[in-house]
């Protein structure tokens with residue numbers, strides 16, 4: 001660990017809004033490390049940090065939580081988690097909600113964050129949460145100069161948690177015992193993999209045979225999973241989901257910090273896996289002390305592959321839109 005006298009890990013959260021604040025709370029409760037809350041809004045991260053510091057007395061944990069408006073304070077971070085940006089495009093109603101509308105606003109912010117990571121903590125493991133997710137991971141990766149195994153996006157763990165919850169609820173079993181994955185791009189075309197669902201190893205097919213769940217119900221769950229983000233946006237009236245997104249990103253951070261070698265769906269850099277390259281998209285991967293240690297390539301059926309490719313097509317479209325913004329990485333001449 002660099003840059004500080006402490007032996008504790010250092011976790012910097014870029015963006016101290018709903019998800020940032022919740023992640024800071026989880027870090028303090030789990031005693032994962034010292035936390036730096038960064039935001040462009042003056043005083044707000046300092047206020048959240050003070051509040052969180054007080055919760056440590058009650059939780060009986062000892063971590064330092066600080067708030068800042070200066071990038072210098074992320075120096076030497078072991079983990080950086082990015083939520084900086086907008087949740088809704090200005091002037092758009094809830095009905096028109098789309099993650100893609102955030103692109104021009106959030107892409108600029110990713111460039112700024114990437115450049116500061118490069119400057120202050122080039123050895124960090126970076127998790128991007130800002131939407132539209134998969135393209136934001138790519139912009140961040142380009143501007144940070146970090147190796148591909150040290151940058152990934154959080155979406156698959158969240159989308160899979162929604163899928164797992166709905167199945168568990170239907171079968172009246174613990175969601176802990178439901179294994180299920182959602183892969184592909186984080187958007188309306190994400191791909192919940194029904195064929196790979198098990199209940200503690202028991203294929204979902206067994207439950208269909210016994211009449212515990214029907215194919216129609218599974219199809220409904222798949223649709224509800226894909227739209228769960230929008231369902232929550234509409235109910236909240238402002239902002240978007242934050243408890244489960246925060247818990248998902250912290251699970252990934254913990255897998256890295258404790259070298260847990262967890263198998264988690266993350267937005268990872270593809271170099272030919274799944275037939276795609278030079279892009280980030282949601283696939284199962286091993287997350288351990290070396291970051292994204294391995295992308296796991298599944299054998300998809302032609303139908304599954306077609307759905308996966310369609311979701312990837314969305315990412316490509318947005319990557320083209322990024323090019324049009326003129327934000328791609330340029331080597332600066334001094």
Ligand code: AP0
Nearest residue numbers: 015017018019040083084085086087129130131133155245
């Ligand atoms: O599964 C995925 C990928 C999810 C799930 C839920 C949310 C992604 N999100 C995205 C969401 O779309 C948004 O882009 O996560 C992002 C943050 O969500 P949150 O609910 O935390 O939003 P917020 O408005 O409460 O917090 C965002 C913070 O970013 C700050 C801003 O002041 C606010 O506090 N911010 C804005 N510009 C910034 C900048 N340039 C900045 N912080 C640092 N630098």
